[in-house]
Amino acid sequence: MTEISGQRPSWDEYFLSIAREVATRSTCLRRHVGALIVRDRRILCSGYNGSPPGQPHCTDVGCLIEDGRCIRTLHAEQNAITQAALHGVSTQGATLYCTCRPCHVCARMIVGAGIVRVVFFGDAPEGWASDVLRDAGVLVSGLPEPPRRSDTGWDKLILQ
Ligand SMILES: [Zn+2]
Ligand SMILES: [Zn+2]
Numbered sequence: 001m002t003e004i005s006g007q008r009p010s011w012d013e014y015f016l017s018i019a020r021e022v023a024t025r026s027t028c029l030r031r032h033v034g035a036l037i038v039r040d041r042r043i044l045c046s047g048y049n050g051s052p053p054g055q056p057h058c059t060d061v062g063c064l065i066e067d068g069r070c071i072r073t074l075h076a077e078q079n080a081i082t083q084a085a086l087h088g089v090s091t092q093g094a095t096l097y098c099t100c101r102p103c104h105v106c107a108r109m110i111v112g113a114g115i116v117r118v119v120f121f122g123d124a125p126e127g128w129a130s131d132v133l134r135d136a137g138v139l140v141s142g143l144p145e146p147p148r149r150s151d152t153g154w155d156k157l158i159l160q
Helices: 011-023 076-086 104-112 127-135 154-159
Strands: 034-039 042-048 095-098 117-121 139-143
Touching (some): 011 095, 011 117, 034 076, 076 095
Parallel strands (some): 095 117
Antiparallel strands (some): 034 095
16 A cells, blocks of 8 residues: 555555445454445445444454354445445445455345445455356455555554
8 A cells, every 4th residue: 555645546445445444443353344335436335344233232242153253243245235225325336345355145245236346355255255256247356455554543644
C-alpha cells in the first residue's frame, strides 16, 4: 500500500484498504473481517463479521464454536449482502471486496446476489468455494495483503 505522499493506490487497493477499516468494527473474538460491495467505483454497502441485530455479540458472551468455527456471527460478505437487501440496493453486476477469502457459503451467496467479481487478500477461495465461483463465471482476484500505511494507529495517520 502506498504512502499518502506517494503513488495513488489502484482501485482494488483503495477498496480493500477501506474494507480493512470496516473490519475493525467486527465483534467476533476470533477474526476481524471486512467487506465492501462496489459498482462503477461507488460503494453500495459494507459489512463486517458480527452477530445479526438483537443477537448477543462474541465480545459480550464469547464465541460460539462449532467444528472449529464461530457460528454466532454472520460473515462480512453475508452482512454486506444482507445490508443491500435491507436497503433495497441491487448487487447485480457488482464487485465484492473482502479482507479474507470467501468460504463456500459466502461464495454461494455471492453467486446468488449476482456479484460478478470478488477481490480479496489471499491466494484462492477455500476448497469448494473456488468451484462455485468458477462455475458461475465470477472473476476471482486474490491479492497479497500489504502492510498498513501506519503501524502507529489512527492518531499518527491523521496527524500526517
Ligand atoms: Zn465469534
Ligand atoms: Zn464466509
